[in-house]
Amino acid sequence: MAATMKDIAKETGLGLATISSYFNGGNVREKNRVKIEAAIEKLHYEVNEVARGLKTNETHTIGVVIPELNNIFSAEIIMGMEDVLRQHGYATIICDCRTDPAIERDAMEFLVRKRVDGLINMPVDISGRNLQRFQKTGKPIVLIDRKVRGIKCDTILVDNEDAAFRAVSLLLRNGHKNIGFLGGPRDVYTSQERLKGYARAHKAAGVPVQEALICHGDYTIRGGARGTEELLDRNVHMTALFASNYDMTVGAVIGLNERNIKIPEEISLVGFDNPTFAKACHPRLTIAVQPTEEIGQQAARIMLQRLSGSEKTDFPACISLKTEMAEGRSVRDITAVNTENP
């Protein structure tokens, strides 16, 4: 069995409270401090956080429920989160619910039993039922990437609409008027937002949106490759492509390569996420970059604030993080070409 505070007390001849005080930053006589530290060393004592948790009703553990872990987007968010939390003495229990609302519900119940101090969730069940259950505990919830109506809590979003707006505006500024849109599933929030941005950019530039240029894929590499080919087949005049997530960006590059279409000479491309991939491409891809680690860090910080209770504003915060445009060389300026052929 592991050593307990009692053992330290016995070893040093001191009382329990003194030992506890030592660990909780209380004042302990220098002489005793040395004794205690010697005993800790000798007995390999490590505080039992379970006992502490029972007593204080604080487990210093945050539950995290996400749809899927096997994509860099989720993984990097988790990294940023876990990093901040552990630095503050908090553990994170991560539950990958495989995009299944039922598993998500189980995961949340599980976390309630584990008495986590708070929940960070990238929600699958948009109805909010799962979250309502957790909210009964009175413990803080921070939502990531998606809103859930009916749930009042802090939320970290990415301004997807703006990301798409800027990406497409960049293409428009460079003279492109037939811009293909490789979108995600119709019913996914981020996908809808990005399509809105695509449309708004067109409106702002006074360029009409053409249905034939919009392709709803599935956010996968393969879907991106196929979508690219479909768009090429349907639109002879297409001069540019906007891929609205990472996997579809990879797919677009593959699809264009396969057809032997030069970027940006024949088709200009703006992608999404993953700067590493963008840099590896030739020419380097222009992409919209989501601040993945920052999303995680922010979520963690807000959670920490709620837990410390030192929060002034009592109403939920809704933070919208901006994406960055990382410019490469995959967009060709065709304004000159346009004026030549009016």
Place this chain on the structure above:
Amino acid sequence: MAATMKDIAKETGLGLATISSYFNGGNVREKNRVKIEAAIEKLHYEVNEVARGLKTNETHTIGVVIPELNNIFSAEIIMGMEDVLRQHGYATIICDCRTDPAIERDAMEFLVRKRVDGLINMPVDISGRNLQRFQKTGKPIVLIDRKVRGIKCDTILVDNEDAAFRAVSLLLRNGHKNIGFLGGPRDVYTSQERLKGYARAHKAAGVPVQEALICHGDYTIRGGARGTEELLDRNVHMTALFASNYDMTVGAVIGLNERNIKIPEEISLVGFDNPTFAKACHPRLTIAVQPTEEIGQQAARIMLQRLSGSEKTDFPACISLKTEMAEGRSVRDITAVNTENP
């Protein structure tokens, strides 16, 4: 405050032990069972695993320490692991130590304080010092992906040497004699193993290994692209390329595309990991696939066995999982060509 068993006891008029018995599969009179369940419903009772953990000295929590979470390899392992563990009522606390032995040590200490029931580790500190610390708790350790000498515990490895052997043999069988090797860092275990497999395949086929065909990269996309170009420049007669991890495979595809080199007409390519990427490529890539989720699942299962104590063999198991060759169309058979030009 959340409801406790005491509340249930009060509500039902039963004793504490009866309630506890109900939750632990003991026999409870039908009449009382109904009463208890009604009370649970009414009070929204959820077992407090913290209290239970203190009493039973079992937290039903497994600590997981890995170097990095932001690559599909790690992420999928974690998915497989977490899946199995949670299905058995175990939580996983994941610590990403950013490939830093010092952070790894902190993480392990942290997990000791959290009183996790076991540790699953993809080790960074190969010296074993970090693990020795944890091992003092007497709790089980399962190692993943790498051995650590001096630590006696269960280990799940992938037969990397065999994976490379088979990949390179495939190329040799197809008549290739100048096969470039895009390797990882010299000091990484998996990288060394894969190089061994490359060499053994050559020996088995009676083809000499040429130093100029071996490139030590850094397991990144960019490294793969650069390595590919280096190898092309150094070796005019190179007809094939073996990329020894996923990122370098992406890099190789990009590098070859950039030079406008056709796969497999000009260069045959065998890659590593990520079937999704392989399928998205044209032509579909032939790759060695590591059973990532299975690694995680196996690790979890072995851990579960150790914890249940029903393990017959008391000595550590060392399981070596085989990779799969997923054949695409990226390898050209040039045996005929060779006989034409002897």
Place this chain on the structure above:
DNA sequence: ATGAAAGCGCTAACAA
């Protein structure tokens, strides 16, 4: 089958 009571390792209130 059920109840009473002790105690897991810690914190915190109170006393000294």
Place this chain on the structure above:
DNA sequence: TTGTTAGCGCTTTCAT
């Protein structure tokens, strides 16, 4: 500053 003590919510003998 330090010691004593009660009790967090549960499991687990031991009676009944």
